[in-house]
Amino acid sequence: MASLGEMAAGLAHEINNPLTIIQGFSERLLKMSEREELDAPRIERYSEKIYNTTKRINTMIQGLKVFSKNNKEVDLKLSKVSDIIEDTLSFCREKLKSSGIDLHIICDEKEEVYIMARPVEISQVILNLLNNAFDELQGSDELIHCWIKIETKQDEHFVYISVEDSGLGISDELKEKIFDPFFTTKEGSHGTGLGLSISSTIVKKHGGQFYLDNSVTTEFIIKLPRPKSDELKAAA
Structure with missing residues (x-):
């Protein structure tokens, strides 16, 4: 249970930072939309940041899925x-x-x-x-x-x-x-x-x-x- 708790805490920390990045760039896009300042290069740059950050989170989730598998009967x-x-x-x-x-x-x-x-x-x-x-x-x-x-x-x-x-x-x-x-x-x-x-x-x-x-x-x-x-x- 202690190991599971440590892993959960670590994963929460790892995911929190990329979520903050996604939130920040999403808010910038929303403000641009509200002000009708649709700057194409900036939209592309912000969208790319969001996309790459979601890929980071996906990598963590895939790793967690691997860790969650029961390996008792798995061969080398x-x-x-x-x-x-x-x-x-x-x-x-x-x-x-x-x-x-x-x-x-x-x-x-x-x-x-x-x-x-x-x-x-x-x-x-x-x-x-x-x-x-x-x-x-x-x-x-x-x-x-x-x-x-x-x-x-x-x-x-x-x-x-x-x-x-x-x-x-x-x-x-x-x-x-x-x-x-x-x-x-x-x-x-x-x-x-x-x-x-x-x-x-x-x-x-x-x-x-x-x-x-x-x-x-x-x-x-x-x-x-x-x-x-x-x-x-x-x-x-």
Whole structure:
């Protein structure tokens, strides 16, 4: 229930900003009509803004539909990592932007990265990491330039999806506890302590590993088996 509440709050925030844009440009069009100032270039510009903004909202709704599906019986399927990341960002991109957090997406430029996965579950893992990074950056008074980086890499056998933030890192003491169920560093009702534990379980069910990189910043890595050549041919 806590996860559902967090997702609902995030979606409400994401949709509120584009709705404000639509309302603003609609009001301008109405005023132009009332004054009979039918300036064709301005009408075209305002209409284009409204159209593009409704497309943004539609992308969020489609992402929500994907999240709402029951995936218990769904088999692993060949999935494009960039699509999974983009679907995930529809829930939090605006929140990060309005909070002054820079978002960097770094993908393999040589070839598209694929995994065999239940896309919704991997998206849930990434979303949890993004929300954790957001909470950490929002709660720090010592950081000036805040950023979150999502990076995908692959080698001969594995695909790596990392989520890193510019926070102050995690102490050695906490590193031993963060994957324990119900352990949380968030105050009050802001966290259940289940996010990283559930994320680890999801990744393991995909035949992969989920771990914290021992760097200065906070970087979590999702390591998944790279699809076999015959599986990749299906994407060609």
